Amino acid sequence: MEMPEGKLYAWVATESALSRKLRRVLLDEFGLEEDFVKAAGYWKLDSTE
Secondary structure, three states: OOOOOOOOOEEEEEEHHHHHHHHHHHHHOOOOOHHHEEEEEEEOOOOOO
């Protein structure tokens, strides 16, 4: 996947573990700035709540 030039903002809303993994990929592999990445886990897989 190629990212466009310039500053990017990413907003992720998904299952909790996946949200953490996607955040790390965006920061570590794609070099997004931490202040421009929002990742929220809205539920846990296999959770009864």
